[in-house]
Amino acid sequence: MTGKRLVQVAYLLLVYGFLYIPIGVLIVYSFNDSKYSLEWRGMTWEWYETLFDDPDLLQAALNSAWIATLSATAATVMGTLAAVAIYRYQFFGKQLLNALLFVLMMTPDIVMGIALLILFASLSLPLGFWTLLLAHITFNIPFVVVTVLSRISGFDRHLLEAAQDLGATEFQIFRRIVLPLLMPAVVAGWLLSFTLSMDDVMVSFFVTGPTFEILPLKIYSMVRLGVTPEVNALCTIMLGVTLIMILMAQLLLREKT
Amino acid sequence: MRIREPFKLIAIGALWFWLIAFALLPNLLVAVASVLTRGDNEFVVFTLTLSSYRRLLDPLYLDVLLDSLWLAAATTALCLLLGYPFAYLLTRSPVRWRPLLLLLVIVPFWTSSLVRTYAIMIVLKTQGLLNQTLLGLGLIAEPLELLYTESAVILGMLYTLLPFMILPLYAALEKLDPRLIEAARDLGAGKITIFLRIVIPLTLPGIIAGSLLTFLPGLGMFYVADLLGGAKTLLVGNLIRDQFLSARDWPFGAAASVLLTLLMGLLLWAYYLSARRANRGLP
Numbered sequence: 279m280t281g282k283r284l285v286q287v288a289y290l291l292l293v294y295g296f297l298y299i300p301i302g303v304l305i306v307y308s309f310n311d312s313k314y315s316l317e318w319r320g321m322t323w324e325w326y327e328t329l330f331d332d333p334d335l336l337q338a339a340l341n342s343a344w345i346a347t348l349s350a351t352a353a354t355v356m357g358t359l360a361a362v363a364i365y366r367y368q369f370f371g372k373q374l375l376n377a378l379l380f381v382l383m384m385t386p387d388i389v390m391g392i393a394l395l396i397l398f399a400s401l402s403l404p405l406g407f408w409t410l411l412l413a414h415i416t417f418n419i420p421f422v423v424v425t426v427l428s429r430i431s432g433f434d435r436h437l438l439e440a441a442q443d444l445g446a447t448e449f450q451i452f453r454r455i456v457l458p459l460l461m462p463a464v465v466a467g468w469l470l471s472f473t474l475s476m477d478d479v480m481v482s483f484f485v486t487g488p489t490f491e492i493l494p495l496k497i498y499s500m501v502r503l504g505v506t507p508e509v510n511a512l513c514t515i516m517l518g519v520t521l522i523m524i525l526m527a528q529l530l531l532r533e534k535t
Numbered sequence: 536m537r538i539r540e541p542f543k544l545i546a547i548g549a550l551w552f553w554l555i556a557f558a559l560l561p562n563l564l565v566a567v568a569s570v571l572t573r574g575d576n577e578f579v580v581f582t583l584t585l586s587s588y589r590r591l592l593d594p595l596y597l598d599v600l601l602d603s604l605w606l607a608a609a610t611t612a613l614c615l616l617l618g619y620p621f622a623y624l625l626t627r628s629p630v631r632w633r634p635l636l637l638l639l640v641i642v643p644f645w646t647s648s649l650v651r652t653y654a655i656m657i658v659l660k661t662q663g664l665l666n667q668t669l670l671g672l673g674l675i676a677e678p679l680e681l682l683y684t685e686s687a688v689i690l691g692m693l694y695t696l697l698p699f700m701i702l703p704l705y706a707a708l709e710k711l712d713p714r715l716i717e718a719a720r721d722l723g724a725g726k727i728t729i730f731l732r733i734v735i736p737l738t739l740p741g742i743i744a745g746s747l748l749t750f751l752p753g754l755g756m757f758y759v760a761d762l763l764g765g766a767k768t769l770l771v772g773n774l775i776r777d778q779f780l781s782a783r784d785w786p787f788g789a790a791a792s793v794l795l796t797l798l799m800g801l802l803l804w805a806y807y808l809s810a811r812r813a814n815r816g817l818p
Contacts, residue, residue: 286624286627289621290624290625290636293617293621293697294639296697297639297643297694297697297698298643299658300655300657300694301651301654303657303664304650304653304657307657314662356549356550357550359545359546359549359550360546360547360549360550362546363543363547363550366543367543367547369547375547375550375551378558378559379554381799381803382554382558384748384799384803385558385796385799386751386755387752388755388756388757388772388775388776389562389565389795389799392775392779392788392789393561393562393564393565394557395779396565397560397561412557413557415553415557416558419553419554447540447542448540448543449541449542470645473645476647477645477648477650479647479648479649479758480755480756484779497649497650497653501656501762502761502762505656505657509653510657513650513653516650517646517647517650520645520646520647521642521646524641524645525638528641532634
């Protein structure tokens, strides 16, 4: 290895170290058998067990998983249909629709959070399950559209033309040809949406009420009180869930058409 | 194709409805709320005024605004400085390793930034890893107060936002045609000239997209400031949140949010212009 190459590899390692060491420390300490010290005192599951003894926490986790499942599903249905429509058809306002989706994806979370809060307040909707669900569907849609569109671009248009010539309706073409070919991207979009929804703090912060607690906000209120091994364990579980979802999504997206 | 295809109508109609109801309308309401007056019993009273915008220029809030802009700009600059060479090296890495190397950036991209902020908290706390390491190496005599400083907030934002800078930069650098660089070299351009006149202009869309994804959240991520910066109001995000949660001054919070939206519009416009220029291939 030449000197230049060595510097390059060292730089990559340094940045990867920066990205992963804090997470690694977090995971290691979630298993440390000591409440306060930094020293390693041996392996324990104690902190994980405490988590499962906390009914409020379990309820919040359940609520989060429920919202994530529902919002990811709704966003995937709407986002997939939209992506197919954007690819297949010319229609009035298509450019504007594309632009709106892009802007929605780029909008800072806090801006979206208070915008939706003001909307729900002016509709006099009580903050809780429904408002949270509507908000999560909204921020998930553009991610599904982008994920699905990126796969459609590699499509063979002749397949669709052949189906059309043979007299298939638009829905039949969608159901029998487009959807099966798109399936990996659709599932990947769902997984990414689920992750986004599961992890969201900012938007949820504004649009949920005291009646419906969710995990990220629960973690936020715990973290504000400081570093504890229980929070380490909880964060490690969150990391694990995200990791599994992302790995699955990446595998699906890499599959050849 | 038949014009009144129900499938087409539903697919497009549903998305239009959703975007108008939950993206366009809410933002219009924010703009409206920002020129109304704060109410005693209701959130807003329908008296038009620009006083919320004037208050943004009040020294008390202007300080927060400028501080926050500084923190976000510093974070963005650091992300770019750290991320650009990194993204470049990724495009030059062996093809066999590249999927894995990219995946290692994508995973933190999707990981909860709250969890990642907490991880920084663990490293920085008085009894934390960094202090213990420095003490062990004999570089410091007693633990440093690393948490609850502005530097901690910048570090935390750098840590959570770096992947959002790297990925757009990588996408832009990967598209860069190496033949353009060769051509420039053949024509006698030096390394610096090539970088400034060819590489930078052609990857400008990536640079702006990355900055958009780090600068705007850098203004808004109130929980990073809360957890790493202590109780001070550091970011525009904290200011906005407080107006909606404790101060109950919705018009003022809405005005601050409109400011963020305008900044976003400005950056998106810059992105659009740079992308158009880069696509023409002529810097």
